[in-house]
Amino acid sequence: MALDLLRRGMKISHLRLLAELVRQSRLTDAASALGITQPAASRLMSEIEHVAGAEIYVRSGRGIELTEVGRKLGERCVRVLQELTDAALDVEHHVSGQRGHVNIGSVTGPAVEYVLPAIRHIRLSYPEISVSVEIGPSVVLAPMLEDGxxxxxxxxxxxxxxxxxxxxxxxRREPACMVARLDHPLTRHSTPVTASALLGFDWVFPPVGAPIRTTAECALRDMGLQLPPKxxxxxxxxxxLATIQRSNAIGPVARSxxxxxxxxxDGSPGSIGILETELSLFVETYSFLTRKGQVPTAAAQIVSREVLREVNGEKVQA
Structure with missing residues (x-):
């Protein structure tokens, strides 16, 4: 029979303490954050171990350290509490109407191409909804999405x-291209600019493993070429962007x-130029991601709908 934590006595106070211990390693600090005494926190930890039937933590020189079981349980507690917070917001939003706050994550390309125009529409049509946008690589966004x-x-x-x-x-897949400053020597080359010509200049890359870097590296290898020397x-x-604007360095970025x-x-030249090259650059497919089992708030449903309309090329009336 599967372990039934609720029937064995797991309480909200247990969830809150475990979730707090995922963030910090001192029981006294966790107790202080929750507004309880250290002895009360110790008693809750003993209760949690009794309910779980497993060792949840061990003492260390830095305070306490969650065991593997404790950390897995704690991470789930974080998500459970976030779902309860979302549920309260959902009730509030349905009572008060279409209002609330939504946190969006996005890699750079779709943020500029789809999230930005969607937010423009949302600000006009749903003025009571506020939006925050976190731009970053997927490796940074995934844990933020996971913990709510x-x-x-x-x-x-x-x-x-x-x-x-x-x-x-x-x-969809994300097209990319090489860019340089407006008066870069390569802008005077005949197009398409050859890969060997590109390798004569410094390149600016995101860290190893970033999709756009992997795409550029694979495109060069497919042509039998080495990586840029600098x-x-x-x-x-x-x-x-600043490096490309102020030097002869070039680099791959999302085409959007x-x-x-x-x-x-107004159609006049901006701050960088696009180099049409013989490199075929398409970054791996990105997705619309949510937490497994997540029930979105009313505001999140509205915002995600508007973003996906932009992605699908649907025209909406402001």
Whole structure:
């Protein structure tokens, strides 16, 4: 028979303490954060071990350390409490109408191409909904989505993540391109610019393992070429852009992002130029991701619907 934690006496106070111990290693700090005494926290830990029938923590020089069972249980407690918070928000939103706050995660390309225009529409049609957007690589967004800091994301499930923790709706491959400053020597080359010509300049890359870097590396290898001899690695898109604008360095970026910087709204040249090259750059498919079993709030349903309308090219009336 499966272990029934509720029937054995698991309480909300147990969930809150375990969730807090996932974030910090000192029982006194966890107790303080919850507004209880250290003896009360110790008593709760003993109760948790009795309910679970397993050792939950061990003492260490830094305080206490959750065992593997304790950490897995604690991580689930984080998600359970987040679901309860979402449920309370859902009730509030249905009572008060279409209002609330939604946290979106996205890799850079779809953030610029789809999330930004969706937010413009939401601000006009649903002024009581506020939105936060976290832009970053999938390896950063996945744990944020898992523990409830994001309502959904347009990203990928990282190789080191458990795919069973997410509901995944594949969307589309992300085209990429090489970019350089406007007066770069390569802008005077005949097109398409050859890969060997590109290798004559410094490259700016995201860290090893980033999808766009892997795409560029594979494209070069498919042509029998080595990696660029001089590579600057940075996880910051802003630093990437500044480096390309102020030097002869070049780099691969999502084409939707490149186009937003290559042209101003009036059609005049922007701050960088797109290099049409012989490299075929398409980053692996990104997806619409949510936590497995998550029940989205009313506001999150509205925002995700608007974002997916943009992705699918549907026209909506503001």
């Amino acid at each position: 800091r994001l309502d959904f994301s347009l990203s990928r499930v990282p190789l080191n993540a458990d795919p069973d923790l997410f509901d995944e709706r594949p969307l 590579i600057l690695t940075t996880s910051s898109f802003l630093f990437t 992002v490149a186009e937003s910087f290559a042209w101003l709204p």
